[in-house]
Amino acid sequence: MEEDNCCTSQLPAETQAPAMEERDPESNSSTLQEPLLKRNRTLSSTPLAIVGTKVSHIESLDYEINENDLFKHDWRSRSKVQVLQYVFLKWSLAFLVGGLTGLIATLINLAVENIAGYKILAVVNLIKEERFKLSYLLSFLVHISHVFDRVAFMTGVNLVLTAFAAVLCVFFAPTAAGPGIPEIKAYLNGIDTPNMFGATTLLVKIFGSIGAVSAGLDLGKEGPLVHIGSCIASLLGQGGPDNYRLKWRWLRYFNNDRDRRDIITCGASSGVCAAFRSPVGGVLFALEEVATWWRSALLWRTFFSTAVVVVILRAFIEICNSGRCGLFGSGGLIMFDVSSVEVRYHVMDVIPVVLIGVIGGVLGSLYNYLLHKVLRLYNLINEKGKFHKLLLALTVSIFTSVCLYCLPFLAKCQPCDPSLPETCPTNTRSGNFKQFNCPDGHYNDLATLLLTTNDDAVRNIFSTNTPTEFQPMSLIIFFILYWILGLFTFGIAVPSGLFLPIILMGSAYGRLLALAMGSYTKIDQGLYAVLGAASLMAGSMRMTVSLCVIFLELTNNLLLLPITMIVLLIAKSVGDSFNPSIYDIILELKGLPFLDANPEPWMRNFTVAELVDAKEPVVTLCGVEKVSKIVDVLRNTSHHGFPVVDEGVVPPLGVAAAGATEIHGLILRAHLVQVLKKKWFLQEKRRTDEWEVREKFSSVDLAEREGRIEEVAVTREEMEMYVDLHPLTNSTPFTVVESMSVAKAMVIFRQVGLRHLLVVPKYQAAGIPPVVGILTRQDLRAHNILTAFPHLARSKSRGKHN
């Protein structure tokens, strides 16, 4: 069909590579042929993200199926057995992801409960001894010195645990710090943050999380568990750690970004399920908060994974109930059971319910705002180096320990209410009504909340039928303390989850509100605490259905469902009117180019042609291309995809005898590098047969994305040879006509999950290039477009439909 396969444009062979950091590696537009005349209108793109603390280059993922000849052959030749292998493997991996996540969650729970348990027991015993002596000596100085002893002991233990977690994080896997959920969200949106899902990250996350949670810091293990689940999924999918991959034949089916995306979605929902023992909540969390693409088949597979997690957790609880887990308590499948209380509400209860929702929304968005400020401050500190990061973590740990121990002295001792069925006071590791420094028959309500693990604190503050347990002053102190701790703990270099701090804050404020309501409401104070926690989470994280189900499964009280729903809806609406969700804020802060679901309204009046005009011209390759041109292009640009165009072809209708051009497709940088590496060169300029390429390349080879042009050496003679790019080209790239609005192009880009979108001309005539541009994720981000076209920002203020 072709007569002449040579492209006319030639790159100068010896051009130096420009500073790569300043240009988008996804985008394909060359600065080589044209001066930057339109610099002030050029689309700026920042493919940089804060990963750990370093600023790293990030890439997009290829979710599109690369339909080149090799793929098509592989697809045609797949036997029924292979299809079954693939399906079987998918389900086995889903099973393994659930199983391993469940096991590791068990391990973390066991470790935390035991380490924190022995620590608290030791402190309690010290107090017990001292209380005994105090009655004899009554010496103020001795008292002070004893208090100091205990503070020093607790601070010391916590400091060691924090140091352990922080050293792991700072020196071995900076990406393991924080919750990891924003990065997972970005991954599922198509952004490959480096080193997020490695084996080191997994190990650091597990042990760092144990250390940080045991150290009594104001953070949860829930977020890290989600990340752990995703790491396990990623490692299983690729057959092991990066350097020691299993070379099992079956795993080749999973050597693509699509299947990895699916399995990581399973991992994320397993993580949530393991964190909250909430299988349906886990699936919904993945659906509502984390995943960008969703299919019915995925719903089913994530559901399977979470079912496995729940079975594992149940088995573990059964074992622990027989007392073989050390200090691990007798928790059930439900963490914070409030099912014992009868829920009775009337029309009048609408007012407090609405109030909780509104206040939760305001507080949640305020928290987001302040956390954003603190994280910016922390970024400045973290930039100074590893030592500063470590120091920051240790400072926060000391502050936390001192507060946790000293503040309970501010609370007055309360006499025990003998009518309650629970033991009071308690001096054990867990349990409500802590005695602390109080005489017998009395308890310290602030110590009940502070001198315990975070999980037990939640259990205590959720306790029902205990309307007189907590004093308003204690709750206020607790709320303010956790508000401050929550803000300053989240950004330090340890694995930290956001869920638990927010639940703690929210429950305190809910209970406070219940006290303020007094006899107006008949709803139990414990339920108010639950509603407060839910409202603050909705106000900060902006989830609805998944939070609702998580709270349902967490608290085991179905009758609470309708009011929980109302509270969540109000809190989310109020929060949304102030600022974006906390995860979106972190995504923005890290510089991850997340693509939103809804296009901005002004994108409707803006065509892709205008966008493409603002970029440098696209670099295209010929169907049969000279080696020197390929080497030049690869060396001198940082793009990841190049349109392949045939020139001078005769279309079947024969209208234009010559001079017609044809889009053949899109070739990836990785495949070009492979061609050069394997030296699949032709002496003459000709098209190859299908068997020729199959001799040299397998579909397994093409799945490799690691090759770099710097590793390739091409001799001078080889430079003059040719490569037939046709068989390696994805012949079915997604395209839009240049008159398409950016809004619709963005919808297609996100809905289908693209990395490159070719722009074809709306004109049909001789001499017009068949591809006029290429769009990538960075080009379609509202922020980048507005930077290049400031006049659009005016219409932006019109607000956003949904």
Next chain:
Amino acid sequence: MEEDNCCTSQLPAETQAPAMEERDPESNSSTLQEPLLKRNRTLSSTPLAIVGTKVSHIESLDYEINENDLFKHDWRSRSKVQVLQYVFLKWSLAFLVGGLTGLIATLINLAVENIAGYKILAVVNLIKEERFKLSYLLSFLVHISHVFDRVAFMTGVNLVLTAFAAVLCVFFAPTAAGPGIPEIKAYLNGIDTPNMFGATTLLVKIFGSIGAVSAGLDLGKEGPLVHIGSCIASLLGQGGPDNYRLKWRWLRYFNNDRDRRDIITCGASSGVCAAFRSPVGGVLFALEEVATWWRSALLWRTFFSTAVVVVILRAFIEICNSGRCGLFGSGGLIMFDVSSVEVRYHVMDVIPVVLIGVIGGVLGSLYNYLLHKVLRLYNLINEKGKFHKLLLALTVSIFTSVCLYCLPFLAKCQPCDPSLPETCPTNTRSGNFKQFNCPDGHYNDLATLLLTTNDDAVRNIFSTNTPTEFQPMSLIIFFILYWILGLFTFGIAVPSGLFLPIILMGSAYGRLLALAMGSYTKIDQGLYAVLGAASLMAGSMRMTVSLCVIFLELTNNLLLLPITMIVLLIAKSVGDSFNPSIYDIILELKGLPFLDANPEPWMRNFTVAELVDAKEPVVTLCGVEKVSKIVDVLRNTSHHGFPVVDEGVVPPLGVAAAGATEIHGLILRAHLVQVLKKKWFLQEKRRTDEWEVREKFSSVDLAEREGRIEEVAVTREEMEMYVDLHPLTNSTPFTVVESMSVAKAMVIFRQVGLRHLLVVPKYQAAGIPPVVGILTRQDLRAHNILTAFPHLARSKSRGKHN
């Protein structure tokens, strides 16, 4: 920019319209210019569906945003206030949909419970009298005659009720028969089944459902409630019934298929929520089973609707608890509460659980298979006319009544177990342990299940801590009876839901299995019944997460969750290996062109160019077109979209001085008809200014889709005039290059929600048309492609990835 706007191709003005029923009205390909040379390879399309009983023409919906000049102007000129109006309206409609669905569900529940209640009370009283007499007379003949009396009474009442429902359905709204869920699923996929969401349909569905359920037929009110919710949503969205629409200004925002789709999704989930009192289950049902497109914002809004439903239902139950609802019982928010039983299970319980799942899957797919056969048979009967349909419904009613009353005589009377807390025997309307014909202190276990409403039957068979209540023989009779009734009741001309019949069958088989297990298992028999019901539903309907949550909310037992999940997963997997879900079978049977989520594997090796070749050439219009051409095209084709092409334009680069062509976009038939109706003609061939079109058309006008070409009269002079189509053309249609694989084209079509997909040439040269074809839903359906290209069927056997 243009020099010459005239297209070269001209249609013969006097061509007769071909038989429209045989061609796809969506597709744009003309038989006018070319003989049907390729008839044997032409893509067949059957845009016909069984709607009610009639075979009707169906159309696709326009979910794509029609970005023409008017739309863009309207979008630009929308003030902040209007955006707020729109958002406010969306939420108000979601509120109203939830509220009205809740109210109507309440009404139906009240009516059914009272009508069926008084009916059963009357029968029970007859029995009571007779039992009294019997002890005196002991005459066999009298006994027989009394039995006959009672059967006649019950049959008579049921017959009247069935006749009421069937007459409504047959004569007023044939589309109200059946559950309606498949049609809703099709609507959300983009298929507009006629008369599905009208006011008549709504009323017939409500009263028909009351009649049919009260008549004791083996059907539920759950499916109809989903349809009712959707009808309410559709009517509210369009401002009232078709002929009496509210002309409120604000409602203009909703005069498009996209917003109607969203609101109908809310309606469907409200319906499920109202049926099962399951708010989260309702949302998930819409997500998993019904909806094709899903966005986070939708998740939130459906959740809001279901929250409103739950609040309404709760308020209603509160009112009824004070005894103001006649015979309506003391049901709670939870229908079939099994929370009182303690769930304890061990590793060994895995075996019965797996067994339930496997048997459920097999039985479910067998049920689907048999139901398919029965429905085909019924279609033959229904085709004969309205009288036959009525007769069929009445026959089924008589058969049901006779069975329900006579079969209990087969069961032996059981002595009451005094250790149970429940009253035994009972002679009231509801209640367990019916006395029926038994002496005092005894009960008839089959009568307990049969002589009651379906809801109460489920409650009784789910009853926990009653291991000796039911005899195996009674359960077997019950199971077989309901299997037969379920198969033969579903297709009759009354509103009928599938959920309840399947729950009844499933619970009977679950309880049977529990009896068979004997002492092997420690799980309560009532829980087995729940698991059996879940497994049969999963085996037949193939839902997982939503069913799981519905059962969770229905039975109020969270600890049952893990085993329910396992049962559901196994049953669905087993069922899927036999046949598609029951809804897919019905969709297929009705001929609705539903577009599946996953492309078939062979579609990867098949390009859209091959598909377009098999169709007749596309009919394109010029940017400024002669009126006579437009009239011809509209009269002689039945297509709904026409590409608009400008010829002889000069592209900005000026490469081709003339002869270039340009895609301008796609114009809809409805808009062409409006142009003709409003006689927006130009004397000369010229482009208009934006204000000219705005004087004549508003965006409200363009939303109208009712116009028909037959209603338009154009004079001979007007025929020679011109129309500027540019401002009315959607200038950003979605396109694919002809080398695109059908698999990817289908993904884009479904993911973005298209009605027309333009195919552009991969060649770039003078003389090539800028649009080479147009693809519609019918062209992308696997079945249609395989009919036109039989050789593809061979590779099809390779199976389907997911």
